[in-house]
Amino acid sequence: MGRMRRAAVAAVGALALLSPAACGGADSGADQEVEVFTWWADGGEKAGLDGLVAAFDEQCDYSFVNGAVAGGAGSNAKQVLASRLQQGDAPDTFQAHAGAELSDYIAAGQIEDLSALYEEWGLTEALPPGLIDNLSVDGKVYSVPVNIHRSNVLWTNKSVLADAGVTAAPTTLADLFAALDTLKTAGINAPLAIGKDWSQLMLLEAVLISDLGPESFTGLWTGATDWNSPEVTQGLENYKRLLSYTNADRDTYDWTDAGKLLMDGKAGFFLMGDWAPSDFETKGFTDFDHIAFPGNGDTFQWLADSFVLPQGAKNPEGTKCWLKTVGSAEGQQSFNIKKGSIPARTDVTEADYPAYQQSAIQAWKTGTQVPSCAHGAACSQGAVEAANSAIGKFSSDQDLAGLQKAMSAAAALGKN
Amino acid sequence: MLTRVRRWGPGLLLISPSLLLLGVFVYGLIGWTIKVSMSDRHTAAESDGFVGLSNYVDLFTNDINGRFLHSLRNLLIFTVVFLLGTMLLGLLWAFLLERGVRAEGLFRTVYLFPMAVSFVASGVVWRWLMNSGQGDDAGGLNAIFGQLNLGFLQNPWWTDPEWGMVAMAVPAIWQLSGYVMALFLAGFRGIPAELREAAAVDGASTFQLYRRVLFPQLTPVALSALIIVGHMSMKMFDLIMSVSGAQWLTEVPAVYVWQTLLTSDYAKASAISVILLLLVALVIVPYLVQTMRTERRS
Known part of the structure; x- marks a missing residue:
């Protein structure tokens, strides 16, 4: 009998171990809640989100x-988002870089077409046509951009340039090379500061905009422009030459480290998106100026955060109200003033913004919009990753033909 | 019949939870990974088209820039240097301690301590130490070399395109040499004193004692150390992520899996994982077989 009892105890023990927390995780399913999934958890981004929420609370009846x-x-x-989408547990809306980075979600049928709502909310008129072209997939739009950052901005250290005798801001690539040479002669060994992979990709893109012009540049990512054309080869050669003016240990630098080279006067130029000034100012550096990357003219290379309506959202009406707020002039203003970016809408009051943002708003209204690959506006996630890898390889071995081939293959990723 | 069930039934019942958990979460998921690696699931979209081994073939023949082969090459350099470094240093330290230095306990602790630090924490520190700036921009070890007038020792560390992985192995050697030392020391201590005495009686010199008597006894320990360090090396991820971040220069298969997974290319990530698993199995399975054999013999 003793043995029977032992068997019974064992059985109970086994069962107890097999039933781990089967309960819990049940959603309350309240209709009035809108779950907004982002990675804005602190700093200016959190402040921007709070601003957006304030506008949402005013405009909508949802919490x-x-x-x-x-x-x-x-x-x-x-990562969290991918697994939730797979389990059919989509948040009511989620943040994603506007543009090609959404292509995976679109192909997977995970997000809904918002074209009708664009018409209804007047976004078709409020957003610049260049942006809507970039955002459209087969004539449909799937996300509402909340902000715009500019990536083709060249930041300068005013004292370094003045001390070396660079007085006129360079407006062409040739000017830039001349200025870099002047700085080098003046004893600045690495006059162009740069960080690792993606920031090098930004530089490559800026050079290609100069050498190809905005239209052919955009075509590089849509398949309309051939990566093996002589113009692209010329652009890549210019890029290689520019790299020779940069800090040799670039692959060990985050963008903030590279920015520090500019702040410390070890470099005269620094290519970075327009989130850089808030970092400069936090660190007490004000001696900087900015120009569009030489040769880019009025081309505004953008990247944007946007929100979408996922397939199977629990509260689609609430999501639509969130998206309406995101697209509205009030929502964009309360978000962007705090985050340091500019509204995607063109009908905004510039005077409400700080000086740099005013000039960016002006440039956004009047410029030609091209998307950024490094920040997912022009490239799918797979393409961005492959391009970064190719750029990293080039940084160490300077193999131009290899770079051209690899970039061509990377740009074609996610386009089948 | 019933009596037999009674004999092994309770035992089986008791281990069944862990058997089930292992079966589902280890072997089941390995099977699942293999299945995904043979599908064409290259995006977030559900798709289970069977493509056989083509994902594997692509990795070796059709990867942009030969990226996978590059990561294997990096792993090979890293593993060779890591193994050689830990084995030599570990053996040397164990030998010194075994010769009876003073304050052995202190040295043992000092050498073993780095193993208590996580790769992530030590990686961050080594990222500073192995700063690749030279001359006026030098930082970390390069700056120390500069101040000691040993400027010729300054080097680009892990940013060297050809041999950067050798530098990457330095922190790993620093962390695990002490562990290998402890293994060897236990091995030395496990050798019966009679053997030494017998050798002394036979008139063996100290060199002969080590060469002919003691070292041969350490072979099983050396094998264990090789296996343990070797399989850690194959799966190396956290150290590289915290020293260099994920980038071309220092990419190894484990980092490549991570990068691929982040872009939702599940099929490719699974294929790399399976190859990684095979690589580790190549090291571990013969060891397990051998251990089982010796256990059965004893």
Whole structure:
């Protein structure tokens, strides 16, 4: 009998171990809640989100639920999001870079077409046509951009340039090379500061805009422009030459480290998106100026955060109200003033913004819009990653033909 | 019949939870990974088209810039240097301690301590130490070399395109040499004193004692150390992520899996994972077989 009892105890023990927390995780399913999934968890981004929520509370009858996942510049959030989407547990809306980075979600049928709502809310008129072209996939739009950052901005250290005798801001690539040579003669060994992979990709893109012009440049990512054309080869050669003016240990630098080279006067120029000045100012550096990358003319290379309506959202009406707020003039203003970016809409009051943003708003209205690959506006996630890898390889071995071939293959990713 | 069930039934019942968990979460998921690696699931979209081994073939023949082969090459350099470094240093330290230095306990602790630090934490520190700036921009070890007038020792560390992975192995050697030392020391201590005495009686010199008597006894320990360090090396991820971040220069298969997974290319990520698993199995399975054999013999 003793043995029977032992068997019974064993059975109970086994069962107890097999039933781990089967309960829990049940959603309350309240209709009035809108879960907004972002990676804006702190700093200016959190402040911007709070601003947006304030506008949302005013315009809508729903309550906001913060689904932010912090860390990894969004990579953590993207992992969580991917698994939630697979399980059919989509948040009511989620943040994603506007443009080609959405192509995976679109192909997977995970987000809804918003074209009709664009018409209804007047976004078709409020957003610049260049942006809508860039955002459209087969004539349909799938996301509402909340902000715009500019990536083709060359930041300068005013004292360094003045001390070396560079008085006129360079407006062409030739000017830039001349200025870099002048700085080098003046004892600045690496006059162009740069960080690792993606910031090098930004530089390559800026050079290609100069050498190809905005239209052919955009075509590089849509397949309309041939990566093996002589113009592209010329652009890549210019890029290689520019790299020779940069800090040799670039692959060890984050963008903020590279920015420090500019702040410390070890470099005269620094190509970075227009989120850089808030970092400069936080660190007490004000001696900087900015120009569009030489040769880019009035081309405005943009990247944007946007929100979408996922397939199977629990509260689609609430999501639509969130998206309406995101697209509205009030929503964009309360978000962007705090985050340091500019509204995607063109009908905004510039005077409400700080000086740099005013000039950016002006440039956004009047310029030609081209998307950025490095920040997912022109490239799918797979393409961005492959391009970064190719750029990293080129940084170490300077193999131009290899770069051309690899970039061509990377740009074609996610386009089947 | 019933009596037999009674004999092994309770035992089986007791281990069944762990059997089930292992079966589902280890072997089941390995099977699932293999299945995904043979599908064409290259985006977030559901798709289970069977493509056989073509993902594997693509990795070797059709990867942009030969990226996978590059990551294998990096891993090979890293593993060779890591193994050689830890084995030599570990053996040397164990030998010194075994010769009876003073304050052995202190040295043992000092050498073993780095192993208590996580790769992530030590990686961050080594990222500073192995700063690739030279001359006026030098930082970390390069700056120390500069101040000691040993400027010729300054080097680009892991940013060297050809041999950067050798530098990457330095922190790993620093962390695990002490562990290998402890293994060897235990091996030395496990050798019966009679053997030494017998050798002394036979008139063996100290060199002969080590060469002919003691070292041969350490072979099983050396094998264990090789396996343990070797399989850690194959899966190396956290150290590289915290020293260099994910980038071309220092990419190894484990980092490549991560990068691929972040872009939702599940099929490719699974294929790399399976190859990684095979690589580790190549090291571990013969070891397990051998251990089982010796256990059965004893």
